[in-house]
Amino acid sequence: MNLAILCHASAGGSGVVATELALALAGMGHAVHIVATERPFRLTEERLSQMGLQSNLFSLGQDPAGSSLARIVASSRASVARWLGLITKPVKTGSLHFHQILSADYPLFQEALTPLTAANSIAELIDRYQLDLVHAHYAIPHATSAILARDMGHPVKVVTTLHGTDVTLMGKDPAFARTTKHAVLASDAVTAVSESLARDTRANLGVDREIEVIYNWVDPERFQPNRDPGYRARFAQPDEGLLLHVSNFRAVKRPQDAIRVFAGVLEKRPARLLMIGDGPERQSCLDLAHELEVAGRVQFLDSTPQIEKFMSVADVFLLPSEQESFGLVALEAMSSGVPVVASRTGGLPELVVEGLCGFLRPIGDIAGMTEATLEILNNAYRRRQMGEAARERAIQSFRPEVILPKYLKVYERTLEGN
Numbered sequence: 001m002n003l004a005i006l007c008h009a010s011a012g013g014s015g016v017v018a019t020e021l022a023l024a025l026a027g028m029g030h031a032v033h034i035v036a037t038e039r040p041f042r043l044t045e046e047r048l049s050q051m052g053l054q055s056n057l058f059s060l061g062q063d064p065a066g067s068s069l070a071r072i073v074a075s076s077r078a079s080v081a082r083w084l085g086l087i088t089k090p091v092k093t094g095s096l097h098f099h100q101i102l103s104a105d106y107p108l109f110q111e112a113l114t115p116l117t118a119a120n121s122i123a124e125l126i127d128r129y130q131l132d133l134v135h136a137h138y139a140i141p142h143a144t145s146a147i148l149a150r151d152m153g154h155p156v157k158v159v160t161t162l163h164g165t166d167v168t169l170m171g172k173d174p175a176f177a178r179t180t181k182h183a184v185l186a187s188d189a190v191t192a193v194s195e196s197l198a199r200d201t202r203a204n205l206g207v208d209r210e211i212e213v214i215y216n217w218v219d220p221e222r223f224q225p226n227r228d229p230g231y232r233a234r235f236a237q238p239d240e241g242l243l244l245h246v247s248n249f250r251a252v253k254r255p256q257d258a259i260r261v262f263a264g265v266l267e268k269r270p271a272r273l274l275m276i277g278d279g280p281e282r283q284s285c286l287d288l289a290h291e292l293e294v295a296g297r298v299q300f301l302d303s304t305p306q307i308e309k310f311m312s313v314a315d316v317f318l319l320p321s322e323q324e325s326f327g328l329v330a331l332e333a334m335s336s337g338v339p340v341v342a343s344r345t346g347g348l349p350e351l352v353v354e355g356l357c358g359f360l361r362p363i364g365d366i367a368g369m370t371e372a373t374l375e376i377l378n379n380a381y382r383r384r385q386m387g388e389a390a391r392e393r394a395i396q397s398f399r400p401e402v403i404l405p406k407y408l409k410v411y412e413r414t415l416e417g418n
C-alpha cells in the first residue's frame with residue numbers, strides 16, 4: 001500500500017497512535033507518508049532505530065521534487081524483521097516519509113488557513129505517489145482536509161480515526177458540530193478508540209453509520225517494568241511511594257486533582273509526585289502545590305518522548321480526567337507494571353479492570369482516589385500483584401499483534417469498497 005497518515009504533531013495520544021502505526025506499516029513493507037505541521041513528537045531518531053528504520057534526512061527546503069507545500073524531511077528504509085509475524089504475503093522493503101504542511105502567509109489573511117494547505121499538500125502527495133489511502137487522525141481538521149483532497153477528483157479512500165475530544169469536546173461545539181458531522185459521514189471508513197467514543201459520536205453528532213472500535217496499543221518490549229532500579233532513586237527514597245501523572249495539562253485532564261490526591265496521600269505516608277507534560281493548566285498546578293504546601297515533594301518535568309523511563313519506576317499512575325476516550329498513557333503505565341488510579345469516565349472502564357489492575361473512582365472524587373492510592377502504596381504484595389495483572393492485560397489485549405491487524409482489515413475492506 002501507498003498511504004498517507006495525517007496527524008497532530010504535538011504531544012498527545014492521537015499523534016502517538018498515528019506515529020506508531022506509520023512505523024509499523026513501514027516495517028511491514030508499505031510506503032507510508034506522515035503529514036503534519038511539524039515532525040510528530042514521538043517520531044524521534046531513537047524510535048526510528050528501535051523499529052529497525054534507518055532515517056535518511058533531508059533538510060527543509062531540499063525536497064528533490066520541488067513541491068511548493070509539502071516537503072520531504074525524512075525518508076527511511078524499513079527492516080521488516082520486527083513485524084514479520086503480522087505479514088502474510090511476501091513484502092518488499094517499506095519506506096517512511098515525513099512531509100511538513102506549511103501555512104499560507106499572505107498579508108491579506110490573519111489566519112494560517114492550515115486545513116486548506118493540508119488539503120492541497122495531500123492532493124499533491126496523492127498525485128506524486130499514487131496514494132491508495134489517506135488515514136486522518138482526528139475528525140477536524142484532518143478528516144475534513146483529507147476529504148477535500150479526495151473530492152478534488154483524486155481517486156483515494158479516506159479512513160478517519162476519532163480519538164476523543166474531536167467529538168466529545170471540540171467536535172460537538174456549535175462552532176464545529178456540522179463540520180465534524182460531515183467529516184464523519186463523508187469518510188470512507190471511521191474507527192473510534194473505544195466503544196464509549198463510538199457511542200458518544202453517534203449521540204453527540206446524531207450520526208448513524210458504521211464505526212469500528214480499534215483500541216490503542218502498546219509495545220510491551222518498550223514499556224517494561226523497572227529495568228533500571230537505580231533510576232528510581234533519582235525521584236524517591238525506597239520508603240517513599242512514587243506517584244506519576246503524565247498529560248498535556250488541559251483542563252479536561254483535571255491535573256489539579258492529581259496534586260490534591262497526592263496531598264491526601266502525604267497526610268498518611270511519605271511519597272513523591274512526578275507531574276510530566278506541558279499545557280495550559282501547568283501553572284495552576286504549580287500554584288496549587290504551593291498552596292497545599294506539598295510543592296517540595298512534587299517535581300514538574302517537561303513532556304518527553306522517552307516517557308517509558310519514568311513509567312517504569314512509578315508505583316501508581318494517576319489519571320483523574322474529566323473525559324478520556326481511551327487513556328493511552330494509562331495503558332503505557334499498565335504495560336510498565338504500574339497500577340492505575342483513574343476516573344470512571346469514557347473508555348477507561350474498557351481498559352482498567354476495577355480492582356484487578358487499578359481503581360476507578362467518580363470524576364473529582366479526591367477522597368476515593370486518595371484511599372485507592374493508599375491501598376496500593378501501603379501493601380507491597382497488592383501493588384506487585386496489581387502491577388503484574390496490569391501488565392498481563394496490556395500484553396494480552398493491547399499488544400501490537402492484537403490491534404494492528406484490525407487497522408489492516410479496515411484498510412483492506414475500504415480499498416475493496418466494502
Ligand code: GMT
Nearest residue numbers: 012013014163164193324325326327328
Ligand atoms: O488526551 C489528550 O489530551 C490527547 C489526546 C490526543 O488527541 O492526542 O488523546 C486522545 O487520544 C488518545 C489516543 O487515541 C486517547 O488515548 C486519549 O484518551 C484521548 N484523550 C481524551 O479523550 C481526552
